Amino acid sequence: MVPAFPQKKPVMHRYRSHTCGALRPSDVGQSVRLSGWCHRIRDHGGVLFVDLRDHYGLTQCVIDSDSPAFKAAETVRSEWVVRIDGRVRTRPAGTENAELPTGAVEVYIDDLEVLGPAGELPLPVFGDLEYPEETRLRYRFLDLRREKLHANIMKRGAIIDSLRRRMREGGFFEFQTPILTASSPEGARDYLVPSRVHPGKFYALPQAPQQFKQLTMIAGFDRYFQIAPCFRDEDARADRSPGEFYQLDIEMSFVTQEDVFQAVEPVLRGVFEEFAEGKRVTKEFPRITYADSMLKYGVDKPDLRNPLIIADVTDLFAREDVAFKAFKGVIASGGVVRAIPATGAAAQSRSFFDKLNDWARSEGAPGLGYVVFEEENGQLTGKGPIAKFIPAEVQALIAERAGAKAGDAVFFSAGAEGKAAGLAGKARIRIGDELGLCDKDQYAFCWITDFPMYEWSEEEKRIDFSHNPFSMPNIDREAFLALDLDALSSEDENGANTKRILDIKAFQYDIVCNGVELSSGAIRNHRPDVMEKAFAIAGYGHEVLEQKFGGMLNALRMGAPPHGGIAPGVDRIVMLLCNEPNIREVVLFPMNQRAEDLMMGAPSEATPKQLRELHIRLNLPEKKA
Numbered sequence: 001m002v003p004a005f006p007q008k009k010p011v012m013h014r015y016r017s018h019t020c021g022a023l024r025p026s027d028v029g030q031s032v033r034l035s036g037w038c039h040r041i042r043d044h045g046g047v048l049f050v051d052l053r054d055h056y057g058l059t060q061c062v063i064d065s066d067s068p069a070f071k072a073a074e075t076v077r078s079e080w081v082v083r084i085d086g087r088v089r090t091r092p093a094g095t096e097n098a099e100l101p102t103g104a105v106e107v108y109i110d111d112l113e114v115l116g117p118a119g120e121l122p123l124p125v126f127g128d129l130e131y132p133e134e135t136r137l138r139y140r141f142l143d144l145r146r147e148k149l150h151a152n153i154m155k156r157g158a159i160i161d162s163l164r165r166r167m168r169e170g171g172f173f174e175f176q177t178p179i180l181t182a183s184s185p186e187g188a189r190d191y192l193v194p195s196r197v198h199p200g201k202f203y204a205l206p207q208a209p210q211q212f213k214q215l216t217m218i219a220g221f222d223r224y225f226q227i228a229p230c231f232r233d234e235d236a237r238a239d240r241s242p243g244e245f246y247q248l249d250i251e252m253s254f255v256t257q258e259d260v261f262q263a264v265e266p267v268l269r270g271v272f273e274e275f276a277e278g279k280r281v282t283k284e285f286p287r288i289t290y291a292d293s294m295l296k297y298g299v300d301k302p303d304l305r306n307p308l309i310i311a312d313v314t315d316l317f318a319r320e321d322v323a324f325k326a327f328k329g330v331i332a333s334g335g336v337v338r339a340i341p342a343t344g345a346a347a348q349s350r351s352f353f354d355k356l357n358d359w360a361r362s363e364g365a366p367g368l369g370y371v372v373f374e375e376e377n378g379q380l381t382g383k384g385p386i387a388k389f390i391p392a393e394v395q396a397l398i399a400e401r402a403g404a405k406a407g408d409a410v411f412f413s414a415g416a417e418g419k420a421a422g423l424a425g426k427a428r429i430r431i432g433d434e435l436g437l438c439d440k441d442q443y444a445f446c447w448i449t450d451f452p453m454y455e456w457s458e459e460e461k462r463i464d465f466s467h468n469p470f471s472m473p474n475i476d477r478e479a480f481l482a483l484d485l486d487a488l489s490s491e492d493e494n495g496a497n498t499k500r501i502l503d504i505k506a507f508q509y510d511i512v513c514n515g516v517e518l519s520s521g522a523i524r525n526h527r528p529d530v531m532e533k534a535f536a537i538a539g540y541g542h543e544v545l546e547q548k549f550g551g552m553l554n555a556l557r558m559g560a561p562p563h564g565g566i567a568p569g570v571d572r573i574v575m576l577l578c579n580e581p582n583i584r585e586v587v588l589f590p591m592n593q594r595a596e597d598l599m600m601g602a603p604s605e606a607t608p609k610q611l612r613e614l615h616i617r618l619n620l621p622e623k624k625a
Contacts, residue, residue, distance in 0.1 A: 012033050013033065015033070015035040015083055015115075016033050016034055016035045016083075017032050017033045017034075018032050018033070018034060019034075019054055019055070019056035019057065020034055020036045020052050020053055020054040020056055020057050020058055020059045020102070021054070021056035021057020021058070021059070021101055021102060022056065022057070022102075023059055023088055023102050023105050023107070024101075024102070024104070024105065025090065025104050025105060027088045027105065028088050028089060028090055028105060029087070029088065029089075030087070030088050031085070031086070031087055031110075032085070032086065032087070032088055032107060033083065033084070033085050034052055034054075034059060034061070034083070034084045034086075034107065035054065035081070035082070035083045035084070035115065036052045036053050036054035036081070036082070037052070037053050037054070037079050037080070037081055037125070037145065038050055038051070038052065038053075038076050038077065038078055038079060038080045038081075038082060039051040039052065039053035039058055039078070039125065039126055040078065040126050041076065041077070041078060046064060046065050047062065047063070047064045048062070048063050048064075048070075048073050048074070049061070049062055050062075050063070050073065050076070050082075050084075050109070052082070052084060052107075053145075055150075057100070057101060057102060058100060058102065059102045059105075059106070059107060060091070060097075060102070060103075060106040060107070061084055061086065061106065061107045061108075061109050062106050062107070062108055062109065063108070063109035063112070067108075067109055067110060068110070068111070069109055069110060069111050069112040072112045072113075072114070073109060073112050075114070076112070076114065077117075077118065078118070078121065078124065078125070078126065079118040079121060079125055079142075079145075080114060080116065080117050080118050081114075081115045081116035081117075081118070082112055082113060082114055082115060083112070083113040083115055084107065084109050084111070084112050085109070085110050085111040085112075086107040086108050086109045086110050086111070087107065087108050087110065088105050088106075088107055089105065089106060089107075089108055090104065090105060091103070091104060091105060091106050121142065122135055122138075122139050122142070123135055123136065123139060123142055123143065125142060125145045125146055128146070128148065131143075133584075133592065134592065134598060137584075137590065137591075137592055137597075137598045137599065138598040138599055139599070140589055140590075140599050141599070144588070149585065152574070152578045152580065152585055152586050153586070153588055155275065155574065155577065155578055155586075156570075156574045156578075156586055156588075158275070159271060159275060159570075159573060159574055159577060160227060160570060162270075162271050162274055162275075163227070163248050163267065163271055163570070163573075164227070166266070166267045166270055166271065167225045167248070167250075167267060170223075170263055170266070170267065171223050172223040172224065172225040172250070173221060173223060173224060173225070174224075174225055174226060175216060175221070175224050175225075175226055176226060177206070177209040177212035177213065177216075177226065177228065178206070178212065179205060179206065179229070180193060180203040180204075180205070181203060181204055181205075181206050181212075182203070182204060182551075183202070183204040184204070184206075184207065184210070184211065184548070184549075188207055188232040188233060188234045189232070189233035189234065190204040190205065190207065190231075190232075190233065191204065191205040191231045191232075191233050191243075192204055192205075193205065194614040194615075194616055195614075196613050196614055196615075199614075199615040200615060205231035206228075206230060206231060207230055207231060207232050208228070208230050208247070208249070208567060209226065209228050209230075209249050210470065211470075211549070211551070211552050213226075213249060213250075213251040213565060214251065214470070214524055214552065214555075214563065215551075215552070215555055216251060217251050217252075217253045217560075217561060217563040218555045218556070218558070218559075218560045218561070218563075220253075221253075222252070222253045222254075223251075223252050223253070224249075224250070224251045224252075224565075225248065225249060225250050225251075226248075226249045227246055227247075227248060227249075227570060228246065228247055228248075228249040228567070229244055229245075229246055230244065230245055230246070230247055231243065231244050232244075232245075233595075235593075236591075236592075236593040236594075236595070238581060238582050238583065239516060239572055239575065239583055240583060241571060241583055241584070241587055241590055241591065242591050242592075242593065242594075242595035243591050243595050245569060245570075245571050246569075246570040246571060247519070247567040247568060247569050247570055248267075248519075248567060248568045248569075248570055248573075249565070249567045250263075250264065250521075250565045250566050250567060250568075251563060251564070251565035252563060252564060252565060253561040253562070253563045254561050254562060254563070255523075255562070255563065255564050256523070256564075257449070257507050257509060257523050257564065259564075260509075260521060260523070260564050260565065260566060261285075261287075261447060261509075264511070264521075264566055264568070265285050268445070268511070268513075268518070268568065268573075269281055269282070269283070269285075269445070271573070271577075272443050272445075272513075272576075272577065275577045276443060276577070278441075279441055279442055279443055280441065280442040280443070281442070281443045281445070282304075282442075282443065282444055282445040282446075285445045285446055285447050285511070286304075286446045286447070287446070287447045287449055288302070288446050288447065288448055288449070289448075289449055289450040290448055290449065290450050290451045290452065291450070293448050294421050295310065295312060295338075295421070296309045296310050296311075297309070297310060297425055297428065298310055298338070298421045298422060298423070298424040298425020298426065298427075298428060299421075299422075299425040299515075300448055300451075300510065300517075301448070301510065301512045301515055301516065301517040302446065302448075302512060302515065303429060303438070303444070303514055303515030304444035304445075304446055304514075305438045305439050305440060305442060305444045305514060305515075306428060306429060306432035306437060306438045307343070307432070307437055307438075307439075308340065308341050308342070308343070308428045308431065308432050308437065309341070309403065310338050310339065310340050310421075310424045310425070310428060311338070311339045311341075311401045311402045311403075312336060312337070312338060312339075312401075313337050313338070313339045313398055313401060313402070313412070314331055314335075314336045314337045316337075316394050316397055316398055316401070317331060317337045317414075318331050319394060321391050321393075321394065322389065322390055322391065322394055323389045323390075324369075324386055324389035324390065326366075326369075326414070327369075327412070327414050330414040330415055331414075334416070335414060335415050335416050335417065335420060336414070336415075336416075336417050336420050336421075337412055337413070337414045337420070338412065338413045338414075338420050338421060338424040339398060339401065339402040339410050339411070339412055340402075340410065340411045340412070340413065340424050340427050340428050340431060341402040341403055341404045341408060341409075341410055342370075342408060342409040342410065342411060342431045342435060343404075343408050343435065343437055344407055344408060344435060344437075345372065345408060345409035345431070345435060346372045346373065346374060346406075346407045346408060346409055347407065348435075352434065353370060353384075353409075356368055356370075356411065356427070356430070356431070356434075359430065360413075360423065360427065363423060363426065365413070365415070365419075365423050368411045368412060368413065368427060369384075369385065369386045369411070369412040369414075370384050370385070370386070370409050370410060370411045370412065371383070371384045371386065371387045371390065371395065371398065371409065371410050372384045372387075372408075372409045373395075373399055373404050373405065373406055373407070373408050373409065373410070374406055374407070375406035379392075380395070380396055380399055380405070380406055381395075382395040382398075382399075384409075386412075398410060411427055411431065413427060429515070443513055443514060443576065444513065444514055445511065445512065445513050446511075446512050447509055447510070447511055447512075448509060448510040448511075448512060449508075449509045450474070450505045450506075450508075451466065451467050451505065451506055451508040451509070451510075452466045452467075452502065452503075452504070452505060452506070453465070453466065453467075453471065453473050453474075453504040453505060453506040453508075453534070454466055454501055454502055454504060454537065454538065455502065456498070456502060462539055463498065463501055463502070463537060463538060463539070464538050464539070465538050467506060467508045467520070467522075468506075468508060468520065468522050469534070469535065469538070470522065470524050470525055470531075471506040471507055471508045471522035471523065471524065471525060472506065472507045472522070472523045472524060472525045472526070472527075472530070473504050473505075473506055473507075473525070473530070473534060474504070474505040474506055474507050475504050475505075477527070477530060480504075480530060480533060480534075481529060481530065481533055483497075483500070483501065483533070483537065484497060485536060485537065501537060506522065507522055507523035507564070508520070508521070508522045509521050509522065509566070511566065511568060513576060514576060516572055516575075516576060517572075518568045518569055518572055518573060519566050519567055519568035519569060520566070520567070521564065521565055521566025521567065522564060522565075522566075523562070523563075523564035524562075524563050524564055524565075526556060526560040526561065526562055526563060527556070527560075528553055528556045528557050531545070531553070531556065532545060571583050571586060571587060574586040
């Protein structure tokens with residue numbers, strides 16, 4: 001007989017045979033090895049339950065005093081990293097956890113090895129208790145172990161994968177543009193990087209790959225995209241990270257504004273539909289001009305989930321039979337009156353109206369006048385503090401223009417056009433939220449178009465760009481080139497030539513979702529003569545243009561195709577899809593509001609040796625006593 005050789009047991013991996021999210025009833029009876037963090041430990045008097053967690057999920061592990069590993073198990077604490085060997089068994093009837101994929105089974109522990117003990121935790125991983133932002137950012141690696149934040153970051157990765165896939169399917173090619181580049185005015189301060197080999201000179205981190213993506217089109221590549229890092233030295237906001245952010249940077253050649261819309265809209269709609277979790281997504285993005293948006297919504301990034309639409313009623317309050325002097329004084333000084341409807345507000349108590357007036361005063365306004373509309377004898381009748389100053393005929397016209405009916409109210413914002421529009425826009429959002437009018441179960445998109453090319457700088461008493469200086473003006477080329485700059489410089493801001501300039505629109509557009517600006521874009525100015533004229537109108541001479549944008553101008557002179565693009569913000573897209581009010585909840589390692597990395601200690605001081613190598617001498621401000 002041939003002697004039988006003993007069968008070797010299969011060699012198990014050093015740390016795990018399964019992840020903590022993998023075990024199912026089909027694995028009952030198997031010997032397994034798991035490694036992970038002790039998420040929660042429960043002592044039931046001689047029986048320990050250890051919820052073991054890794055990136056993939058959570059498995060309940062059980063040990064009692066009969067196990068040789070019991071003494072070792074008694075020493076572990078929350079967030080210790082351990083290896084567990086054991087047998088899979090069915091959970092006792094009534095103890096299953098239907099919310100866990102592994103909730104039908106548990107692992108009885110035969111052996112336990114401590115791989116990484118943990119000290120006292122500055123914040124717990126188990127549970128959803130709120131902790132100060134400073135603590136969360138200083139110990140971000142712990143914060144990221146928490147379920148919600150961990151899921152946000154994974155969802156971010158999936159969203160970026162989806163964006164990439166959809167862009168490639170749309171015929172776009174992914175390129176990488178330089179990080180060390182030249183300083184360029186993009187509307188914020190640059191982050192500068194000193195050059196060791198060129199003393200006294202500095203690189204800049206790109207605020208956006210704007211010029212490089214245009215140069216890519218001039219080089220003939222036709223359709224470009226990039227998940228691009230951008231760097232801006234600007235203050236933090238809830239929807240903006242200080243220091244750095246990412247955008248889906250896009251550029252296309254031989255396109256009109258409509259071509260850009262047709263290429264980008266399906267990408268964003270598709271991504272939002274994929275991750276909307278039941279919320280509706282706008283099928284066809286409406287196009288709203290900048291002027292209409294400022295009038296109807298009081299902002300250039302309207303939240304279309306709110307059905308209220310602002311109306312201009314300046315002419316109605318200017319009538320001789322209207323005796324409300326406060327508004328007449330505003331109109332006489334060149335101001336406007338805007339009406340904000342409040343559907344169903346007549347049923348609200350007096351405190352509703354008083355609180356809105358108090359809020360308006362906190363915004364720097366004298367208050368919000370209002371009229372409440374009721375029906376008496378089949379007629380619409382206005383009541384309220386200012387109703388007695390408004391004839392019935394004018395009240396009816398106000399109601400008609402504001403879309404108000406019996407049971408509604410209309411509030412009024414008066415002042416200089418910009419301030420009145422801004423207050424009306426904020427009031428529209430506040431009223432809509434207070435009355436529960438906003439449909440929050442949707443992602444409401446729109447395009448904002450026809451931005452002004454220029455604006456008047458009251459501070460500097462001159463014309464300046466209002467948006468992107470590289471945009472193509474929406475005006476006949478010959479008429480634009482024929483504009484008289486000498487006449488412009490000799491007139492004040494109310495002059496006819498200045499007004500003609502301020503009326504010029506640009507091929508600029510924004511895409512907005514739920515009141516959040518996701519992106520700005522434009523058809524680019526690809527003609528050197530038009531670009532020189534555009535910058536000259538804003539006060540930038542030929543020498544300045546050559547110095548700042550010589551590389552771009554040179555390229556444009558060598559045959560540039562008409563081109564345009566856009567750059568939706570990745571962080572803001574993820575923030576909306578994760579339903580988070582703060583962008584730091586969807587960024588892996590964010591800075592605080594003072595642009596500090598509390599975990600890594602940045603920014604930090606440079607050593608004297610580093611400063612000598614860079615030929616830099618510090619001139620620090622004096623410390624205040």
